[in-house]
Amino acid sequence: MIIRLENKTDVPIYVQLRNQIVMGIGKGELKTGEALPTVRQLAQDIGVNTMTVNKTYQILKLEGYIEIDRRKGATVCAVREATAEFKEKLEGELELLSAQACLKGYEKEEFLKLCADMFDRMNAASLSSQEQGQGFGGLVF
């Protein structure tokens, strides 16, 4: 998966990194069971402190997108049931987006179509990398 981070925005790097990884999992670019780079290597590649990447990984772990094993490192988790807490968060964000779209003059159908298109782009990682036969060069992580 290619991660793209911008230095020119006000969004902190750890937030950008978290969003990119979540979108990568959502689009199926990161498969279930696939290993993420080590904290040190990713920090080296981005050019940030290891604490920044560690923070991202801890957030992703808390949100249930990845699991961290001492031996295997960070790996993408299988899709899990949405919690009530997540539903509440989603509703809050959708409410804000709906308000903004409404204020900018979007019609309901137009807004819903946009949401549907975005949702269709997602290919949730329901299949593991082995099942899809697209492992990373047969490497064992």
Place this chain on the structure above:
Amino acid sequence: MIFFIIMLISSASLAGAFYYCFITAGKTKKQILLGVTLPDQVLEREDIREIAKGYKRKINRCMGILLLIGIPVHAAMAGYVSVFFIIYMVWAVLLYWLPYQILKKEHNRMYRLKCENHWTVGETRTIYIDTAASSLAGRYPLSSIHFLISALLCLLPVYISDSISEFFQEEMAGVIFATSLFTKLALFLCYSFFAKGKNKAFSHDTKINQKCSRLKRNIMGSCMVILSYLDSISFVIMEWGMGKEQYTSHFNERILLFCFVQLIEICFLISCFVYYEKRKREILKADKTPILVDEDEYWNGMYYNNPEDKRVFVADRVFESNLTFNMGHPAGKLIVYGITVFTVVSMVWLSVALLRMDFVPYTMDIREESVKFTAGGYNLEVPLEKIEKVTLLSGLPDKRLSKTNGGATDGYLLGKFRMEDVGSCYMYVYRKYPVIIQVDTEERVIFFNTKEEEKTRELYERLCEAVGEE
């Protein structure tokens, strides 16, 4: 003569390496010309080509003049060591500094042109990472344990010597041994850099990034390991038999063999770099979706200055395969300024020390209760009561001599030495003047002479009188 040949080969290699680096900076690589990233469509513009052509012309002229100056510089080797050292250092610094000034000037010109025309290549202030390529980091075909084995190989000559103390009493033994271990450390650091250094995302195609990442680790990692073994072999050649009687036999052949293995190392390293770059170019040529990021704002002034980047070492974009420091990082600044200050201070200190050794005359001051020998940096005061014997020689004893600390040139022997059957001795001897005073004390033997035979004889007689010898 051997020293002259070694210096000539070193100078030729140095000039060749600098010329190659500076002349290739004038060729477009990955859309970078003279350290400036330019869009493909402007590379054929007349003004761009004119700057590049002018740069190459200036570099050729500058290097040609510096090579011509190099002839009298090397001829100075026939005279005083200190004079040659100072002239050579100035020449070596100019060999880099003058072409660098040309490059810097032309780089600034090109960058101004780019800014005036608002040319950009790809995105700015954006970072791309390929998670699949990053996950491969740290995997090497050859383990880092090889560096430990090759370092242990350097210990072999110490192990087979009669005793460790005799081994390190040999001239330059400590320096050679320390250099061999330091080289292993430097190669290990390079190995780690290739293993765990930044993985660049060249393409949106993950397979391309993985191929480049594997290539870097396989070729350069193996190269560092093989270099480490070759280096151990060359140092074992130099150290084998140190501390033993037969060490000095075939010494010249030993040096030539050492240089030969070192030459193989250099050729091997260059071949690996060339092969790596060639293969990488081939892989990237097949790429249909390259990632282009314009980093020129961090490279303005020919050095990397990015406070947002936490890396201290970064790959140099102008001199490929070279590393440079991030001047936006406090550690990067500290290292660059530290190395500069250390180098300048060392050079000045060494120049002064050599000048004193070459030009401060040897004196023997006979006082009431002691005799004081003075020379550039090597002063010694001996109480008269400790002097056992004073002899006037018509030449140095024909015995094996090894330097512990001091200077040994065609003109003089100065400092601490060890002489076969004699042991520790101090030398204040001009080689061309055979009349020498030998002073035997409880601790050591001192050899002394001056450039005037009459004066040496007079000092001998005065010393005999002071000591109470007939």
